[in-house]
Amino acid sequence: MNLVNAYHGTTKSRAEKILSGQFRRPNRTKPFYWLGRGIYFFQDNPHLALKWAKRTAESRGEEPAVLHAQIDLTGCMDIAFDPRWHELLGEAHNRLRKSGGALACLDQTPLRILDDQVLVRGRSGPSDGEDTTTAGLNYLDYVVLEFAIEALKAQGVVIESVRALFLEGQAVYPNSWVYDQAHLAIAVRHEFQKQRIRSIAPYEESLSTAPAALEAFKALDRRESD
Numbered sequence: 175m176n177l178v179n180a181y182h183g184t185t186k187s188r189a190e191k192i193l194s195g196q197f198r199r200p201n202r203t204k205p206f207y208w209l210g211r212g213i214y215f216f217q218d219n220p221h222l223a224l225k226w227a228k229r230t231a232e233s234r235g236e237e238p239a240v241l242h243a244q245i246d247l248t249g250c251m252d253i254a255f256d257p258r259w260h261e262l263l264g265e266a267h268n269r270l271r272k273s274g275g276a277l278a279c280l281d282q283t284p285l286r287i288l289d290d291q292v293l294v295r296g297r298s299g300p301s302d303g304e305d306t307t308t309a310g311l312n313y314l315d316y317v318v319l320e321f322a323i324e325a326l327k328a329q330g331v332v333i334e335s336v337r338a339l340f341l342e343g344q345a346v347y348p349n350s351w352v353y354d355q356a357h358l359a360i361a362v363r364h365e366f367q368k369q370r371i372r373s374i375a376p377y378e379e380s381l382s383t384a385p386a387a388l389e390a391f392k393a394l395d396r397r398e399s400d
Contacts, residue, residue: 176247180215180360181240181377183227189239193374208312209253209336210319212361213371215243217337219357220377240377245360246370249334251323254358266322282314290345292353323363334366 184192207214216223220240227238253259285292323333343355362370 181223
């Protein structure tokens with residue numbers, strides 16, 4: 175068993191339903207389902223989960239909420255840390271491309287960084303005429319992942335979750351390769367939620383060394399200016 179801490183940002187009303195065991199199983203594809211069908215989590219990152227929750231709640235006129243879960247990564251397609259999955263996904267894309275069909279009508283905008291910011295539709299203003307209309311609409315990734323997972327299932331290999339790195343947000347300073355919203359994402363497949371989500375509870379913010387470290391830097395600046 176490989177347990178990791180993960181956080182799900184949502185609305186208060188939806189969190190209450192999840193805690194009562196009412197996991198939602200959407201009947202449609204959403205643009206941000208880039209890792210396929212499932213309930214999405216931020217691994218080891220409650221802060222981004224809260225940011226997502228606030229954005230979601232605000233758009234619906236509700237209160238935000240964050241859930242803390244322990245996820246068992248048994249049966250995980252670990253794109254983040256196992257490069258063997260990269261070759262498999264490349265092969266899945268090639269097969270879809272050769273067969274035409276669904277892939278032929280998908281035009282996913284590639285990852286773009288402009289002015290040290292990852293362009294995402296609705297959250298990044300166009301700069302220098304850059305079109306962000308379809309940025310962040312990851313239908314291509316969804317189709318390729320779902321195709322690969324179903325093909326593996328036909329061969330007796332069952333994928334219960336998917337984990338990958340996601341680059342998002344703004345560079346922490348000019349020209350940095352460190353981005354303020356980069357994170358590990360986990361999608362637990364709908365049919366395995368009850369088996370792989372070992373525990374789930376409301377998140378209670380714990381102490382962090384980051385605020386203390388920031389205050390130490392500010393104190394250093396004050397001493398230097400004296």
